[in-house]
Amino acid sequence: DIQMTQSPSSLSASVGDRVTITCRASQAISNYLAWYQQKPGKVPKLLIYAASTLQSGVPSRFSGSGSGTDFTLTISSLQPEDVATYYCQKYNSAPRTFGQGTKVEIK
Amino acid sequence: EVQLVESGGGLVQPGGSLRLSCAASGFIVTNNDMSWVRQAPGKGLEWVSIVHTGGRTYYADSVKGRFTISRDNSKNTLYLQMNSLRAEDTAVYYCAREAFLAPAGPLDYWGQGTLVTVSS
Numbered sequence: 496d497i498q499m500t501q502s503p504s505s506l507s508a509s510v511g512d513r514v515t516i517t518c519r520a521s522q523a524i525s526n527y528l529a530w531y532q533q534k535p536g537k538v539p540k541l542l543i544y545a546a547s548t549l550q551s552g553v554p555s556r557f558s559g560s561g562s563g564t565d566f567t568l569t570i571s572s573l574q575p576e577d578v579a580t581y582y583c584q585k586y587n588s589a590p591r592t593f594g595q596g597t598k599v600e601i602k
Numbered sequence: 603e604v605q606l607v608e609s610g611g612g613l614v615q616p617g618g619s620l621r622l623s624c625a626a627s628g629f630i631v632t633n634n635d636m637s638w639v640r641q642a643p644g645k646g647l648e649w650v651s652i653v654h655t656g657g658r659t660y661y662a663d664s665v666k667g668r669f670t671i672s673r674d675n676s677k678n679t680l681y682l683q684m685n686s687l688r689a690e691d692t693a694v695y696y697c698a699r700e701a702f703l704a705p706a707g708p709l710d711y712w713g714q715g716t717l718v719t720v721s722s
Binding site: 496527529531533538539540541544545550580582584586587588589590591592593594595596 | 637639646647648649652660662663696700701703706707708709710712713714715
């Protein structure tokens, strides 16, 4: 099975900072990669799919890139409401594995 | 409006069984691939199972042979039958809809989750 590895596992940044989270697949998955945001006590929310397509209603400060095995989620200017855990997920085939998550906090 | 409402969670003893339900509205469950995802307390998301539109099913290795995913077209409901439950199955269980994108899509709608606790 393909493994999904996120880094870092957590980060602390200041409001306005550019934040980058990476996700690596153990085998190529083309662009079948999604990013989700889960705020504390809330249900996960789809942010990005097809590696770089922004889900409707998601602020433009979020962006995604990558293909094959290496992917990136970028928050161009971190806002207080972005405090959350972010997960990547492969969805090209089963199992639809998630990364272990990256917790983003405000410094 | 698309909505997913899970039910059926609760406290169950190790070795016991439980059936989770996920009532869908705003779309037809057989028109989309549907998944179950779980989250143990304080832990990350774990994909559990999927049923494709054509009926094929797949499971995570951790639940294979113990869990069964199914759907009832007449009730527009997704199910997860969980048998031989273990302490490590304790989690919030979410049902989620995959976006209708060929050949596969991300999870675009999620239910609010139902808590399953396996303990004696």
